[in-house]
Amino acid sequence: MAARIHVLVFPCGSEIGLEIHAALRQAKDIVLHGASSVDDHGEFVYRRYRRIAADTRSGDLVAELNALIDEWGIDLVVPAHDDVIPLLAAQRGRLRAAAAVPDAGLAMLCRDKRATYARLRPLGIVPADAGPVGGNYPLFAKPAIGQGSRGAERVDDAHRHRQLLEAGEPYVFSEYLPGEEYTVDCLSAADGRLLHAAPRCRTRTRNGISVRTEPADVPDLVAMAAAIAGELRLRGAWFFQARRDVHGVPRLLEVAPRIAGSMALSRMRGVNFALLHVYAYLGRPFSVLPLDHAVQLDRALGNRYRTGLHYRRVYLDLDDTLILDGKVNPIIAALLYQWSAADIEVVLLTRHRACPRQTLEQHRLCPALFARIVHLRDGSAKSAAIAGDLPAIFIDDAFSERREVREATGIPVFDLDAVEQLLDTRS
Numbered sequence: 001m002a003a004r005i006h007v008l009v010f011p012c013g014s015e016i017g018l019e020i021h022a023a024l025r026q027a028k029d030i031v032l033h034g035a036s037s038v039d040d041h042g043e044f045v046y047r048r049y050r051r052i053a054a055d056t057r058s059g060d061l062v063a064e065l066n067a068l069i070d071e072w073g074i075d076l077v078v079p080a081h082d083d084v085i086p087l088l089a090a091q092r093g094r095l096r097a098a099a100a101v102p103d104a105g106l107a108m109l110c111r112d113k114r115a116t117y118a119r120l121r122p123l124g125i126v127p128a129d130a131g132p133v134g135g136n137y138p139l140f141a142k143p144a145i146g147q148g149s150r151g152a153e154r155v156d157d158a159h160r161h162r163q164l165l166e167a168g169e170p171y172v173f174s175e176y177l178p179g180e181e182y183t184v185d186c187l188s189a190a191d192g193r194l195l196h197a198a199p200r201c202r203t204r205t206r207n208g209i210s211v212r213t214e215p216a217d218v219p220d221l222v223a224m225a226a227a228i229a230g231e232l233r234l235r236g237a238w239f240f241q242a243r244r245d246v247h248g249v250p251r252l253l254e255v256a257p258r259i260a261g262s263m264a265l266s267r268m269r270g271v272n273f274a275l276l277h278v279y280a281y282l283g284r285p286f287s288v289l290p291l292d293h294a295v296q297l298d299r300a301l302g303n304r305y306r307t308g309l310h311y312r313r314v315y316l317d318l319d320d321t322l323i324l325d326g327k328v329n330p331i332i333a334a335l336l337y338q339w340s341a342a343d344i345e346v347v348l349l350t351r352h353r354a355c356p357r358q359t360l361e362q363h364r365l366c367p368a369l370f371a372r373i374v375h376l377r378d379g380s381a382k383s384a385a386i387a388g389d390l391p392a393i394f395i396d397d398a399f400s401e402r403r404e405v406r407e408a409t410g411i412p413v414f415d416l417d418a419v420e421q422l423l424d425t426r427s
Contacts, residue, residue: 003173004029005029005031005076005330006031006072007031007074007075008033008034008072009034009313010043010077010078010084011038011040011080012034012043012098013036013038014040014081015057016034016080016259018079018261019177019259019260020259021046021272021427023259023272024274027275031157032427033050033068033074033092035050035068036048036052037052038055041372045304045426046131050068052064052065056084062088065077066094066096068140070096075098075267076098076099077099078099078100078278078282079100079101082256082258085102085107085110085111086101088314089106089108098281102235108253109255110232110254110257112145113254114136116173120420123227123231123320125228125250126252127140127251129173130161132173133158133165137156137158137161137176138155138156140173140177141153141156141172144171144172147164150208162372177245179248179250180243181201181203181242182202182218182241182243183200183254184198184221184222184224185197185200185263185266186239187276188233188234188236188280189235190231190280192234192235193212193229198215199216199217199218200214200215201213201264204212204298205230209262210297212299213296213297215267215295218250221242224240224250225240233256235280235281236276237258237259237260237263237273237274237276238257239256239263240255240256241253259272259273259277269291269292269295270291272287284312305420312390312391312392313346313392313411314339314345314346314391314394315347315385315392316347316370316395316396317397318348319351319352319397321395321414323363324397327415328363328364328365331416336369338422346369346370347370347371347372347373347374348373348374350374351376351377357373358373381404383408386408387403393413395419396417399415402415
């Protein structure tokens with residue numbers, strides 16, 4: 001078996017870093033590592049995680065990344081924020097591992113929309129310049145260096161136009177584009193050849209992030225992807241955003257040489273952009289096998305937990321807990337295998353009317369997942385079956401059972417609405 005690829009994601013708690021984790025956590029040839037310069041969600045997601053002090057604005061980020069590269073044997077650093085890309089590209093000679101970034105000139109070109117537009121204007125895909133103050137309104141203004149929709153706005157009069165010009169931050173002022181907005185997720189080979197372009201509608205956005213998106217069959221955007229790829233020769237995963245003008249013609253908004261958080265949509269259709277991004281930057285051969293079924297992605301805040309619980313045994317109820325509404329409770333089932341892998345003993349503690357073993361087998365649950373099956377048929381208290389030799393927890397849907405066990409033993413007791421805190425999905 002070939003050596004596994006050690007990948008370091010920075011900053012790992014961004015939406016980009018979370019998608020990279022979701023895409024790579026089950027890849028058999030990848031070992032994931034994460035680092036961030038702030039306290040973020042990455043520490044709840046990446047099992048191999050480190051908080052560092054330096055960021056793109058302070059400290060020597062490359063030196064701190066090099067320390068992790070040496071400690072963890074990193075093969076590839078994957079940036080998960082736009083500001084990190086030009087920094088790593090410029091410092092590539094100092095970095096002691098490969099980085100999934102284009103060359104320094106191309107990295108800066110993609111970071112500055114003024115440079116992007118200047119380079120790609122001959123392709124006929126760039127929006128028209130807005131012209132001087134007092135010209136035609138509305139127009140569209142966006143910071144020349146930025147990401148998402150931060151600072152972007154429609155400008156309706158000369159007063160606001162002049163305010164933005166005098167704000168001290170460079171802006172791009174262009175024609176107002178009233179049509180539908182798209183993101184096109186693209187994948188290129190190591191030599192820059194475009195292999196796959198997947199347009200999607202940005203149906204609903206929040207803070208510049210597409211939180212509802214679905215595939216769009218728009219050949220003119222695929223043609224735009226081919227034109228951009230031919231000019232920039234980007235490698236691996238990249239994307240661009242476009243919006244239609246008053247005539248329905250798509251115009252470029254920006255190009256980014258990185259993973260996009262909503263590339264999860266293509267992952268559901270057979271194309272793992274993050275994995276193929278790694279392969280492209282390490283020169284490994286790959287091919288693309290996209291699917292074409294309908295799928296819609298909608299994103300919302302999700303919860304992960306870090307607890308102070310320490311336990312080596314679980315006492316678990318059967319009825320309305322492990323078996324709920326006549327079906328196996330999938331969260332409890334996942335926990336059973338998690339506990340088995342961690343050598344945490346599970347005791348099935350039940351008042352089930354029938355034979356518990358037969359019921360487990362009827363639901364295709366292996367009795368060997370349990371260290372013991374305690375079948376209470378005499379009405380005795382469940383606390384009487386709980387030993388004190390190991391730190392333990394108790395899970396039962398019945399409040400009366402939880403109260404009795406808590407009062408008699410003092411161990412933590414949980415209803416079904418609280419067991420998700422016990423899941424460990426870090427990779």
